Amino acid sequence: MTPRRAHRPGLAVLGGSFNPPHVGHLRLAVEAREALGDLISRVDLVPSAHPPHKKNQHLLPFELRAAMLEAAAQPLPWLRCNRLESLREGPSYTWDTLRAYHAAEPGTKLYFLLGSPDFALLPTWHHGLELPALCDFVVVPRGEQNAEEFMDTARALWPQAQAHPPLLPGSVCMALPGGGLAHFLPLPWLAVSASRIRELWLAGRSVEYLMPEAALALLQTYRRTALEHWRGDRTC
Numbered sequence: 011m012t013p014r015r016a017h018r019p020g021l022a023v024l025g026g027s028f029n030p031p032h033v034g035h036l037r038l039a040v041e042a043r044e045a046l047g048d049l050i051s052r053v054d055l056v057p058s059a060h061p062p063h064k065k066n067q068h069l070l071p072f073e074l075r076a077a078m079l080e081a082a083a084q085p086l087p088w089l090r091c092n093r094l095e096s097l098r099e100g101p102s103y104t105w106d107t108l109r110a111y112h113a114a115e116p117g118t119k120l121y122f123l124l125g126s127p128d129f130a131l132l133p134t135w136h137h138g139l140e141l142p143a144l145c146d147f148v149v150v151p152r153g154e155q156n157a158e159e160f161m162d163t164a165r166a167l168w169p170q171a172q173a174h175p176p177l178l179p180g181s182v183c184m185a186l187p188g189g190g191l192a193h194f195l196p197l198p199w200l201a202v203s204a205s206r207i208r209e210l211w212l213a214g215r216s217v218e219y220l221m222p223e224a225a226l227a228l229l230q231t232y233r234r235t236a237l238e239h240w241r242g243d244r245t246c
């Protein structure tokens with residue numbers, strides 16, 4: 011089955027701290043672009059200005075994280091970095107970000123991309139269980155999680171969740187209260203994380219091929235900033 015053509019193309023949003031961006035993030039964007047097909051016209055990478063769930067003292071400055079994302083996205087016309095979270099004070103809640111998207115682009119359907127560990131943690135997010143009123147989720151499994159486990163998680167989070175015919179090839183779909191769907195898309199999860207890159211960097215080891223080349227070149231230019239922030243000597 012090919013993705014159903016939407017009346018108006020939507021857009022996919024990948025939010026994160028991107029501290030730093032890595033090839034796992036970029037591959038997720040590429041795979042989601044292909045899987046969503048005509049349903050979307052672009053994928054936005056949205057760096058969190060003040061991540062509610064992460065320790066800010068080890069966070070690189072927003073400008074550097076956004077510049078690395080822009081450099082990584084540059085070769086792909088459908089991919090961009092959106093800096094909208096830097097415009098708000100206080101914790102960067104996805105709830106506020108998606109509402110800002112709806113205000114800026116009324117009628118555009120939003121697909122929020124996230125890994126299965128983050129999906130399971132939605133009850134800890136600000137208005138996390140109400141997010142299906144604002145978006146569909148596209149959930150990618152980390153590790154061994156299978157479709158049954160995804161459905162169990164969805165039912166545990168929303169007891170009214172119901173199986174729905176899949177819209178994306180190879181996916182499993184649940185209809186959630188609030189109107190959104192959760193699409194479980196079994197894509198390969200690359201064994202890379204921002205934490206691992208920070209550890210390697212602090213140990214003076216190479217992070218070649220774990221990050222997009224252009225993003226790594228920027229990080230190397232600001233190597234002292236990276237060292238100070240990741241060591242915890244400086245805060246943003």
Ligand code: ATP
Binds near residue numbers: 029123
């Ligand atoms: P950290 O190691 O600092 O916790 P991270 O590598 O998980 O960071 P984030 O910026 O927190 O990166 O992730 C942003 C989004 O990308 C999240 O939805 C996360 O689940 C997803 N993600 C992270 N790593 C991968 C990966 N290797 N493959 C696919 N998706 C990923």
